[in-house]
Every structure is written in structure tokens, then in C-alpha cells.
Amino acid sequence: MNKLTKYNKKRNFNKTSEPKGIEKKGHKKLIFCVQHHLARKDHYDFRLELNGVLLSWAVPKGPSYNPKEKRLAVHTEDHPYDYRNFEGVIPKGEYGGGVVQLWDKGEWLPFENPHDTYKKGYLKFILKGSRLKGAWTLIHFKENNWLLIKEKDNTKGFKDINRYKTSIKTGRTIEEIEKNIKINKKDKKEEINITHPEKIIYKNPKITKGEVLKYYELVASRMLPFIKNRILSTKRCPEGIDGNIFFKKHLEPNRDGIKMIKLPSAKDKKDDYYYIINEKGLLNEANMNSIEFHVWGSNIKKIDSPDIMVFDLDPDELLNIDKVREGVKDLKKILDELKLKSYLKTSGGKGYHIVVPIKTKISWEEFRGIAKNIAKLMENKWPDKYTSNMRMEKRKGKIFIDWVRNTKGATSIAPYSLRTRKNAPISIPIKWSELDKIKPNEITIKEVVKRLKRKDPWEDFFT
Numbered sequence: 001m002n003k004l005t006k007y008n009k010k011r012n013f014n015k016t017s018e019p020k021g022i023e024k025k026g027h028k029k030l031i032f033c034v035q036h037h038l039a040r041k042d043h044y045d046f047r048l049e050l051n052g053v054l055l056s057w058a059v060p061k062g063p064s065y066n067p068k069e070k071r072l073a074v075h076t077e078d079h080p081y082d083y084r085n086f087e088g089v090i091p092k093g094e095y096g097g098g099v100v101q102l103w104d105k106g107e108w109l110p111f112e113n114p115h116d117t118y119k120k121g122y123l124k125f126i127l128k129g130s131r132l133k134g135a136w137t138l139i140h141f142k143e144n145n146w147l148l149i150k151e152k153d154n155t156k157g158f159k160d161i162n163r164y165k166t167s168i169k170t171g172r173t174i175e176e177i178e179k180n181i182k183i184n185k186k187d188k189k190e191e192i193n194i195t196h197p198e199k200i201i202y203k204n205p206k207i208t209k210g211e212v213l214k215y216y217e218l219v220a221s222r223m224l225p226f227i228k229n230r231i232l233s234t235k236r237c238p239e240g241i242d243g244n245i246f247f248k249k250h251l252e253p254n255r256d257g258i259k260m261i262k263l264p265s266a267k268d269k270k271d272d273y274y275y276i277i278n279e280k281g282l283l284n285e286a287n288m289n290s291i292e293f294h295v296w297g298s299n300i301k302k303i304d305s306p307d308i309m310v311f312d313l314d315p316d317e318l319l320n321i322d323k324v325r326e327g328v329k330d331l332k333k334i335l336d337e338l339k340l341k342s343y344l345k346t347s348g349g350k351g352y353h354i355v356v357p358i359k360t361k362i363s364w365e366e367f368r369g370i371a372k373n374i375a376k377l378m379e380n381k382w383p384d385k386y387t388s389n390m391r392m393e394k395r396k397g398k399i400f401i402d403w404v405r406n407t408k409g410a411t412s413i414a415p416y417s418l419r420t421r422k423n424a425p426i427s428i429p430i431k432w433s434e435l436d437k438i439k440p441n442e443i444t445i446k447e448v449v450k451r452l453k454r455k456d457p458w459e460d461f462f463t
Helices: 005-009 081-085 114-120 174-179 209-227 279-287 321-337 364-381 448-452
Strands: 031-038 042-050 053-059 071-080 088-090 098-110 122-129 133-142 145-150 183-186 189-192 200-203 206-208 232-236 246-248 258-264 270-276 290-295 308-315 343-346 352-357 399-402
Touching: 005 071, 031 081, 031 122, 031 174, 042 071, 042 081, 042 098, 042 114, 053 081, 053 145, 071 081, 081 098, 088 174, 098 174, 114 122, 189 279, 200 209, 206 209, 209 279, 209 290, 209 448, 232 270, 258 279, 270 279, 279 290, 308 321, 308 364, 321 352, 321 364, 321 399, 364 399
Parallel strands: none
Antiparallel strands: 031 042, 031 098, 042 053, 053 071, 071 145, 088 098, 098 122, 122 133, 133 145, 183 189, 200 206, 232 246, 232 290, 258 270, 308 352, 308 399, 343 352
């Protein structure tokens, strides 16, 4: 009998977005996941991969790091391997109806042969998750009832699982997943239903999530040419910039205006990356608490032909702004001599970015080599002022000409992206004539409206 027959019989896949139960081959590296499940009763679903399926237990109170607390774990039907990434809303009236949040995920390592010990009624293992770590035991005591127990080991301190309110996958709270995102078209304008618009993202000055969404809606027409159809990484701030921040690089399902691309990774595997295709995707991503947007130097339509080169002038902290501006001018002179037209933007941090559109079709290796040679040229010409070496000890009293971001898989902060720093600064395009007038972190979300009324300093970037 198929191990997933019971799972499939309990679900109507025309109504639920849960994955269909299809058995997979076993994997050498065994994964585990924990899903916070707000159904008829609030509980945590604890799952361990074995024999191509996920063995599953419902843990009413969730796992506990205290070895003295033996948590009831009710064995339920096996779930498919694809359930390891599931997050969403199961419709009311369906089996398990409610909100499912991916709460933790990682690798589990059994101490003994898990096939044998599972049949005997126990499993002993180490968890390597983001939130659950160390040695644990699952032991059967009657009917479908097991106990989940934390073993004593060198895991430091007891952690209260209730402090983790957000998804490790999307950064969303249970409430945000439940409300989800509703995109409607009205008067030919794309509108978005913002979840928790009152949430404070920046404390000083106070800027809400709703204001962040309004900002990205305002700059969308100027920002989209630089992020549309480019692989994306974002900094997500589900608790605001002073809370937990993480980089988001991989796709989550059911997102309007956002698409997936599979690219080869190590060990002949493929990873899922994502990119925005329109304003709806940009706002959708911002509504998921993405504040900073970082993009690849190539378009997904020509993934192996990079066309935007970026130099980040990153100064030693002791250098003053005049030295940084001098570095920008020196780099521009070299680019002018090489007949490379360049554009300037603030970093929103300590330095400036010089951006070069590349019109000729070249490979990533050639692209990276050109960027490196330009940085080396500056270093050789002015060895007391600049370094092309990213090591911190090489930067003392100098400016690091960061060319490394011009590598396949690396990203740079997108034009018009907010930064997760005090005052909500923006990495914003400026005119060359403004270099001596505007500091790298001077233009913030509060000042941007008047700038957008002016002529676009980068209007001919792609021409």
C-alpha cells in the first residue's frame, strides 16, 4: 500500500494548495521541518524525512528545550516530501483547515539505524535547524501517542519557542499569512491590500510599512527598469529594521508579479531563484516585508551576458567625505579614458556607487576580469589611496574599490532601493554635478518626493 494513500484520501486537491502525495526516493541527507499550524487547535507539526516521506507528529504545545518537559506528540499520517516547504492557508472545512507557517527546517541525523528504531518505537537524533538544534528523542508510549524530549547536551540555554513569531521562509507572522495579499485592478491601476500597514519599520524617524509601500509605488516606474527580470535577493524585516533581518533568495509559491528560475548549483543540483516582472511584483515583495532590493548584473533573458557593472567605493571609517568624492572622480577619469560611460548613485551608506551599462555581449568571466582590472588600475596608479583587496586590514586609510560584486551570483543594491539603516536612506541616482553637494546617506524617504519631480539623471541609461 502506498504510504501516502491516507494523506491523499483526506484532501481535496481542487480546494487545498497542499502538495499531492507522491512518494520520492530517499535522500542521503535527511531533512526535518516544523510547521506552526493554527487549525481548530493551535499546534506544531513535527516532521522527519524517512523512506521518501515525512513521518509526522502533531505537538500541541510545540517542542521544548527543557529536558524536563516531555511534550506530547500525536503520530499522524505520513506527508509527502514536498510538504517540507509548504506554507499557506488550508481552506476552512477542509482537513486541517487553517494557517500553516513554516517555523523551522534543517537536517536531522539519527544516532542509530532509524528504520530499526522506528519499528521498535523510538527515534534518537540530532537536529540542525535554524531554531531547533542539538539532541532529541521521540518515544512511543501508547496508541498514536509519543513523547518529544530534548536530551541534555551542550546546546546553550533553554530557548522559549514562543519568541519565534515569524516564518523562516517568508518572514511573515501567522496573521500576515492568513490575510495574505490581494491584488485587484481598479481604474487600470494596480492596487495591493497591505497587511499590517501600521507596523513600524523605522523607529527614528517613525516610518510605517504602509509608507514603505507608498514609496515603492511612487518610484516603481524609475526603479523597475533596473530590477525587472533580474534575479533578486531582498533583506526582509518582519519586525522592522531593529528586529530580526534575513536575506531572501529563493521563491515562495503563489506570488503575483513574481516568477521563478532554476539555476545549477553545487553537486549537480538546481536552486530556485526569483525575479520581479512588474509593479505588482515589486509591491507584492515589499508587502512581504522586503525593504532592501539587491539584483544580479544580468537579465534572466540573457543570464550569462551581464550588462550592468557596479563599483562600490567603500572607504575606511576614518576617511572623510572629501577623500571619498576624490575617489569617485578618479574612477570616473579612468572609465572616461576607457570610453565607458558611467552613472552615479548614492549607496545610502558610507560611499557612492558608479554604475556602467555594458552594451557588448560578454561572458561573466570577461565581465569580472574587466571590473577587477579597472580596480587594479586604480590601485596601481594611486597605491596610497585605493585597494582592490577586500580584506579589512588592507583597507586602513584607503578606499576599497569593490569590484567583486561583478561576479555571477553576486548582487548589488538596486537603484531607488531603501536601506535598512537609520532615517531610511535611499541608494538613489544623482547627477555627476551633484557629487560634491549630496552625501552618500543624505537622500531619505522623507526627501525623495521633490527629487522625483526633477528630470531623471539616468534617463538615457539603457539607450
